[in-house]
Amino acid sequence: MFLEHFGLREEPFGMTPDPAYLYASRTHAEALESLSRGIADTRGFLALIAEPGMGKTTLLYRLLEELRDTTRTVHVFQTQCTSREFIEYILYDLGVDTTGMGLVAMHGRLNEILFEELLAGKRFLLVVDEAQNLDDTVLETVRMLSNFETHNAKLLQIILAGQPRLAEKLAQPRLSQLRQRVAVLSHLDPFSVEETGLYIDHRLKVAGYSGEPIFDKPSIGLITRHSKGIPRNINNLCYNSLVLASTRGHRTVTSEFVQEAMTRLDMESLGSGPLKVGEFAAPPVAPVVPAKVSPPRIAPAVAPKIPNAPDRQMKASLTYDPGKKINVPKWPVRSAILAIVVLSGTLLIAILGRSEARQASRPAIFENSSDALRALSHGDQTEGAAASYDAAPQDTGNGQVLTVVAGAQQTLKDLSLRYAGHFDGDLSQKILSLNPDLKDPDHLEEGQLIRIPLPPGAMKKVNDTGEATTSSTEETSGNLFTRFAALLRERK
16 A cells, blocks of 8 residues: 555545645635634625635635634535525534424524524634535525624624636626625635645645655646646645555656556546557457347437438437348439430440349349458459448347448448447457458448447338339330339439
């Protein structure tokens, strides 16, 4: 454990607001002094503004600790509440059971307690932490509490502590009466490089460390830049740096350890992003039988654009049309062919003859993506031909396999998220095994055929009345123009 390694009595960079660890930077010392003086002078309303993680709560605990013998205090943290709940929180902290009490009765009981404390010679301080979350109606209730007073003394003093959004709220015209009552306004600034070093040394000393500095100067500079001088961020970096240094037997934390700690704390690097083949592909040791899983829930999305294919709205679950063919056209537009037909009947016959020759040289339908990929790689698909395959998924013992067409600038991750609903290392490994010719998942070629594994039953059939009779029409019709019309339909 790093505490023993560095000779520490306790955790120096904990996340709890322990007032013993408060470091009195310039603005922290000024804020503490201003609040103490404002309370001593019974100024009524005081405010403390700082960014998250700057140590507002720790400073408030130090203030309450200093006032413990002379002041009755209530510290409210629950600020997402109604006006009634806010008063209930105050009375609950004072030990008052509010069951069955109305709002007027609760105000009366609070007023009685304030007078009792005044007669006992004590001040009464209400501290509202995270006050930026208070609704305007609750802030108005807080303002009304300041009316508890005698002709020469305030019975209640209030500190509103919060993030910069609190200052924005108080600046609103409709809260001008509350803003005018704020007599002391304090704020906390981020640490400089020098203050960061003193802050780290202070916390180590409070935790029991004595000896040469653990953090060298370059590491302190790096911590200051990356943490932006915010104490909470400094604590996280220092804790992780100490753990790394002790694990490797070092007594000094250098910038290398801080850099590694920064990497480990980098949330953005853990977000989704394009993966390289080497990052998730590993040589298979033995066939792995995937566990049975429920079909994935696929959110509504827009289907990928396929040339000359009608747009379809995605449903809650994917569907497919049995027997439907998806074509990647490489022929001139239909109008050009019609012009040729009009100009020359002989040319029409020649075109049909070439089409039949092509049909004889390759299957009309690729039964799976492997056949299609082999045809593409060996040049079987001659210039002008349309790459076709069966859009229906294949059922296997472990689920279904769907063959899809890669669009322009699409990646393997895009296709997986579109059709499988997720993308991870396990799925990518399965896809690579189904597509042995796939070289770069991040740069798919437009029109490339990709096989994607799906759980059993993920694809549901729907009735298809579109193009199911195209093939039979071509085979049975003896009329030349009927055959040509069928050819055009095939090439749509």
